[in-house]
Amino acid sequence: MSDITKAIQALCDEKGLTYEAVMETIEAALAAAYRKDFGNKQQNIKVKFDPATGNMQAWDVKTVVEDIAEDVLEKAQEELAVRRERAREAGLELTEEETVDLPRFNPKTEMMITQAKEAKKGAKVGDILEIVLEIPHEFGRMAAQTAKQVIIQKIREAERTVVFGDFKGQEGTLILGTVQRVEGRKVLVDLGKITGVMPSDQMIFNEHYRPGARMKFFVAKVEMTARGPEIILSRAAPEMVREVFKQEIPEVASGVIEIKGVARDAGFRSKVAVATDDSSIDPIGSCIGQRGSRINTIIEELGGEKIDVIQYNDDAAGYIAHALSPAKAVSVDLNDVEKTATVTVAPEQFSIAIGRSGQNVRLASELTGWRINVAQLGGEAVPVAEDVATGGEAPASEEPERAPKSE
Secondary structure: OOHHHHHHHHHHHHHHOEEEEHHHHHHHHHHHHHHHOOOOOOOOOEEOOOOOOEEEEEEEEEEEOOOHHHHHHHHHHHHHHHHHHHHHHHHOOOHHHHHHOOOOOOOOOOEEEEHHHHHHOOOOOEEEEEEEEEOOOOOOOOHHHHHHHHHHHHHHHHHHHHHHHHOOOOOOOOOEEEEEHHHHHHHHEEEOOEEEEEHHHHOOOOOOOOOOOOOEEEEEEEEEEEOOEEEEEEEEOHHHHHHHHHHHHHHHHHHHHEEEEEEOOOEEEEEEEEEEEOOOHHHHHHHHHHHHHHHHHEEEHHHOOOOEEEEEOHHHHHHHHHHHHHHHHEEEEOOOOEEEEEEEEEEHHHHHHOHHHHHHHHHHHHHHHEEEEEEEOOOOOOOOOOOHHOOOOOOOOOOOOOOEEEE
């Protein structure tokens, strides 16, 4: 194995790239270097590099097309300019479909049939010609510099593509990360190959983010930006509760128990509706675990957040009654037209049903999708906050916007 081959393999191992991707990068760099020192703008240069010997071959690659008279091309260019100006005046962009009727010829990538037959007997329209180019003994300093710059750029792009692909596949799942630091109103998280970002609105209230702390995060969004992949993390998303349940409860991971819905007030309380088609399994008991072992692990992972595991019910009234747990409903009256429910509870259950700052009834409304009014026996109904009832979000209490905490 040559030194060059060893260097390429080491680069692949270090950056997590494929050998083919690095070779493609090197050959693109050499083509750019050749074009700079020895070629011209009308050459479509292709290079083949042999890392074992350090030798290379170069070709000018052309697609054979029909002959087009020079005056026809000139008229086509004039017509194209006119159409572009009309589109610009109308505030539009000229589309490919609107110019497909115009003759066109690209001397960099195409060669007319008459010239092609001079280069190769028997050439016909549609053929791909590879015209061999002379390789000088060695490239100059500028060519080497150009090759180096392109290699660096291409490798950086390849690294970004690899990282983006890795994390795009993890979107919507949990990932383990290490808190780097708090920067402004966001937390930077070391994910190994890249640093993730957790904005303030994705943090659990009152949770401390100590540099060096290992935590689980929900991968909320993965995007490719001009600066490379951007990984948006969350610990406040309702989906995080769902994913933690999958990790900690085998019956949920296998699909035997299905999570039908999650409503969350991050850092305070979540309601999780569960169901199963297996009559031999108690979905709530399976989620709680012996002596609360499973649910306590989940609560600890979520920073002490309270978890209400709710029995899902296809019957809306039954589902709403369960959703108001730990309160016990006396009756549930539904208005299917307005999708509202009036739940009557005993006087001693009224404050439990409402919850602190209306939290319990709001979460129940969010979980079920019904606007819930709570009434005590002999009293008037108290409506849930309007924005939650109609599918919006409302905080459990009026907390001021906060900056992330670090230790």
